[in-house]
Amino acid sequence: MTMTVRDLRPDVRADAEGFSDTRRLALPYMLSTPESVVHTLTHAHPDAHFGQLIAEEEGEIVGTAQISVAHDSPEPGQGSANIYVRPDRTRRGAGSLLLRTAEERLAALGVRKLFAWVLDEPDNRAFAERRGFRASRSAYFLRxxxxxxxxxxxxxxxxxxxxxxxxxxxxxxxxxxxxxxxxxxxxxxxxxxxxxxxxxxxxxxxxxxxxxxxxxxxxxxxxxxxxxxxxxxxxxxxxxxxxxxxxxxxxxxxxxxxxxxxxxxxxxxxxxxxxxxxxxxxxxxxxxxxxxxxxxxxxxxxxxxxxxx
The missing domain is CATH 3.40.630.30 (Gcn5-related N-acetyltransferase (GNAT))
Incomplete structure (x- = not known):
């Protein structure tokens, strides 16, 4: 099946719903609604070059990425790319394609140090480490x-x-x-x-x-x-x-x-x-x-x- 990556369209309700649903499935400890997805995209500071990417497989949204430049940091050249794939759609190439697209865009904007949050699970950590990432700090989700x-x-x-x-x-x-x-x-x-x-x-x-x-x-x-x-x-x-x-x-x-x-x-x-x-x-x-x-x-x-x- 064909996997594609594109930008979220804020004026298309199905995009915001699919993005929010995917985030909740992959990261159920953080709140997300279609309205919050659109707000974050349309109200981000221009210097952040904030983007929301969608991975689609045969028209179904299976992965998401949020990318940005750390414009409010005193150290230039930093950025982030946080990628999440639906748990029932992993190992199909969505994460790899999202990461490659994110890296290309951020590098073109002058980002030289890229940060990404990764759930502390063996497959997720191995995915990051195979692509040259090294572990830094960690954080807990609490309920x-x-x-x-x-x-x-x-x-x-x-x-x-x-x-x-x-x-x-x-x-x-x-x-x-x-x-x-x-x-x-x-x-x-x-x-x-x-x-x-x-x-x-x-x-x-x-x-x-x-x-x-x-x-x-x-x-x-x-x-x-x-x-x-x-x-x-x-x-x-x-x-x-x-x-x-x-x-x-x-x-x-x-x-x-x-x-x-x-x-x-x-x-x-x-x-x-x-x-x-x-x-x-x-x-x-x-x-x-x-x-x-x-x-x-x-x-x-x-x-x-x-x-x-």
Missing amino acids: LDLAAGMLPPRQDPPAGVELRTGADFADDPRPMFELDAVTSSDEPSDIAVEFTDYEAWLEETWQHPLLNLGLTSVAVVDGRPAAFSAAYTDGGTRYATAMTGTAREFRGRGLAKLAKNDSLHRARAAGYTEAFTGNDTGNGPMIAINKWFGYEVCATEVRYVRELG
Whole structure:
């Protein structure tokens, strides 16, 4: 059978549905909807040269790739290509063709160091290593049964701290941008990130269709957002933590735990039954917090890297 690779067409609903379905089958620990697929493609920063590729076999979507240039990193020449193939359609050439197409495009854009997340399974790791990639850092996917699990009891905020939601900042999200920027820059990563473009952040992050402002919890100190836990929901029963962090000068006071606990309780009250999150395996403090909530590791991803050219 013939395998082909092409760009996703954002105006074709079947493309977005096929892309989202394939991602969910290959990576069930991350939320995806057709709307989020289209939003990510159409609102990406131009300098990212973001692309979504589809592998088709006889007209059926069997694999996907997301490719981009790390334009917001202080180190030039870096890019990423994350490739996923439906578990029942592997070993047919979709992954190889997607990777080759991604490498050619990114190399033409000046990318010399390519990063890719790979599920920590023997076949996937062998696929990457045969193509010259070497393992770098790793990360956990974690799951919490919100319907059956026991959350820690809700706690009153300490003196001087107020719990709000992301919706309270809808009229002026800039304080949330500033908090997101500083916490994201401190996240363990192979690629350093610097958020400096507020308008781009508004389009890509704040207006993302998965972001649930009503379930996003913010710990506020003296009127300033000090810690937050950003909530994603998929319109069904699945909830995910997109980011949890605390501004540097407020760390060590339990504010991130306070915000995340508040968000989880409200998510369960709203009818969400599954919660997902992810942590770099070296991020001991956040892993400990998630275990305190009752999360369990359900899968591991490994970040692979290779030099192009």
